[in-house]
Each structure stands twice: as C-alpha cells, then as structure tokens.
Amino acid sequence: MVEAGYGLIDVIFIDFQARIPMVEEVKMLNYVMILSLEDGMSMPAAVSRIVAKSKTYLTQSCGASILAFGHAYGAYSDFGNMLDKYLARAEKEGKTSEEMAEILVKENLNSEALGVSNLMLKDPAAKRMFARAEKLGVAGKYIAFTKEIVNAAQKISKEPVDLDMLGATGATMMDLGFSPEAIWAIAAVTRAFGAGAHVCEEIEREDYMRLGQTLTPKEDYDGPADRPVLSLEERAKHAKPAQTYTPEEWKKAFVERQKLPGSGWAVVEEIKLLPKKK
Numbered sequence: 001m002v003e004a005g006y007g008l009i010d011v012i013f014i015d016f017q018a019r020i021p022m023v024e025e026v027k028m029l030n031y032v033m034i035l036s037l038e039d040g041m042s043m044p045a046a047v048s049r050i051v052a053k054s055k056t057y058l059t060q061s062c063g064a065s066i067l068a069f070g071h072a073y074g075a076y077s078d079f080g081n082m083l084d085k086y087l088a089r090a091e092k093e094g095k096t097s098e099e100m101a102e103i104l105v106k107e108n109l110n111s112e113a114l115g116v117s118n119l120m121l122k123d124p125a126a127k128r129m130f131a132r133a134e135k136l137g138v139a140g141k142y143i144a145f146t147k148e149i150v151n152a153a154q155k156i157s158k159e160p161v162d163l164d165m166l167g168a169t170g171a172t173m174m175d176l177g178f179s180p181e182a183i184w185a186i187a188a189v190t191r192a193f194g195a196g197a198h199v200c201e202e203i204e205r206e207d208y209m210r211l212g213q214t215l216t217p218k219e220d221y222d223g224p225a226d227r228p229v230l231s232l233e234e235r236a237k238h239a240k241p242a243q244t245y246t247p248e249e250w251k252k253a254f255v256e257r258q259k260l261p262g263s264g265w266a267v268v269e270e271i272k273l274l275p276k277k278k
Helices: 008-017 023-037 043-052 058-067 076-093 097-108 125-136 141-156 165-175 180-205 232-238 247-258
Strands: none
Touching: 008 023, 008 180, 023 125, 023 165, 023 180, 043 058, 043 180, 058 180, 076 097, 076 141, 076 165, 076 180, 097 141, 125 141, 125 165, 141 165, 165 180
C-alpha cells in the first residue's frame, strides 16, 4: 500500500475499520491528528519531561506521557460512550436530539467528559474543527448532537461555556467511524510524537536529576509543625488504634482521616467501568 501511494492516515483507517477511507476522511483525520500532536506545556508534556530528567529511555518518558491520559484529561472513551448512550436512549424514548441533549446536560453538567467547558472561550480551534468537517462533508450525527449539547449547556450553565477540544475531537472522529476506545488510542499515541520532542529538548537543555538532589523547600511545606520524637516509653500515651467500635466512632474517625492530605480518604473513585464488549 505504501508503494502504491497510501499514507499513514489511510493505514489507521484500515487498522481500526478495515476499509480504505474517502479522500475527505483522510484530510479530516490528518487535521485532527495535527491538532492532537502538540498542546504546549500540558500535564502529559510536563510528565514526559519529569521522567526524562531521571535518565530513562525516551520510550519510557513518552509512555509516561501517554499514561497521563485518563478519564478527565483526554476522556475520549467516556465522551464517546456518553454520546452513544444518549442517542440510543433518544431513539428508544422517541425524543428529538434537542430534547435528549437537554436531558444529557442536566445529568452530566459537571462531568469532565461533557465536551463543553470554559476552556476554549477564546480559542477557536474546537469550532474550526467542526467547520472543517462540515466543509469536507464528513460531519454526521455525532457533530450535530454535540452542537445540541453545547446549546443546552449554554442555556443552563452559570458560567460561559462552549465546545472544547474533547468534544470537537471526539464527535469528529466518531463521525469518521472510529469507536470511543479507538479515539483514545489514536489521540494518545499521536500525542507521543509531541512528547518525544519535549523529551529530546529536556535532555539537550537541562541536567539529569539524581535521587535526593531535589527536596521539598521548607517554605512549600504546609503540614504539621515539627515535633520532638517521642520516646518508646511515651509511645503508649499518644498512639491511636485504627479500629473503631461504634458507628459514631467510625464516623468521627472517617471525618478526621479525610482531613489528612495524602491519606487517600478524601479521594472519590469515579472510574466505574473498564471497556467491555457491547
């Protein structure tokens, strides 16, 4: 195929969809991947640089960057599965896409995977992606539904919101025929190209860091004040058991534990399901 003139974008369609894409689809995916490749000093980019400073292999640093894509940053699978869920529900309940978009927003307004936020109020990139898809004739039901979601969110949100890159990328790639999980994989691996450039620059311009070289400055510490170490004889007077024996004791202990940063008691685990067969 390469010798016949096909390119990387064509092969991605073949790998994930077992079909040769239309020229317009190739242009659209190329557009999406270029926008996904580099986003400045983002959290995954910073992670790749931090890992690089410990003198790891470049692949390890890029891998760390990809692993930073989760259910908040880069939540393509959550976003895409949400669209499928509510579109199926609209068909089952006989509702219009506008009606279902309003229901979706009311039930997911504070979700990181909504595809609508205050992140792109001054940046036209997300809207331009939809405009490009429409110009190329590849916009379909997912872009149309996402536009309804944006309108519904703008009606009830207490702050200005608009289409963001998660919503634009997710809806556009689903209209190109990619599954939510495939979008996650393609976007994350595309981002590895940018991460690789960050790693190379970090290695070329900065020094490596060794264990113990960088410690937390005292002025950044906000934990309990220094206290003298208790002697073993004094230990029994101050030691506290983990066990509680009444609901009231348990509740009191739980509240106190939530006040301890780094304990994990204040963390709410939101990842409900791993990908499964539909």
